[in-house]
Amino acid sequence: VFLILAVLVFPVTRSLTRPLPKPPGMRLPIAAFELVNQRGQPFGSKDLEGKVYIVDFIYTSCGGPCPRMTKTMERIQKRTKNLGTSFQLVTITVDPENDTPEKLAEYMRGYHVNPTRWSFLTGSEKDIERIVVKGFKSAMSKEEAAVGHSERILLVDGDGAIRGIYDSDDPDSIAGLIRDADVLLNLRDWGPGSATAPARSPCFFSYTNG
Secondary structure: OHHHHHHHHHHHHHHHOOOOOOOOOOOEEOOOOEEEEOOOOEEEHHHHOOOEEEEEEEOOOOOOOHHHHHHHHHHHHHHOHHHHHHEEEEEEEOOOOOOOHHHHHHHHOOOOOOOOOEEEEEOOHHHHHHHHHHHOOOOEEEOOOOEEEOOEEEEEOOOOEEEEEEEOOOHHHHHHHHHHHHHHHHHOOOOHHHOOOOOOOOOOOOOOOO
């Protein structure tokens, strides 16, 4: 009997004592920011305090990478649904002149967006450029017919620091993003703003599942 119990308990004990993956080493602080969401309401870093989130940059009339990037964000939202609102998704337009809150809301309807977890943001051109370039340290340019922008997705911790930069078109990179977000949520590895993060996320070690 004791031998059977030992065999049954050993795998559980081993899994509970398995060392957690190390958190990403990058830590680039972001200045506080505030924009406007798809509902026309102020939304910014204060709303994201204590939460792990990802951010990408698109514009709704983009005929290039933007629809693909939004589909990638949609897949990340689905694969992290068990994390709840402790993990947020943020999309910032780089064409605020045309992308009003109403236009962003219309764009969202083309995707499976959970508005409690995923926010689309716009603002003045000056604010957008400052936040994208100086805050999130990402490329942005505007020409007559197109807007240039980064195709990367950024991971930000609960203390407002960039912890990773990932290729939106690389499945392995996206799997790494989900893994790193999971680690941050579990270890609360960011600082004093981490009080609202869960001690252990429900889907830990599930980041390779579709």
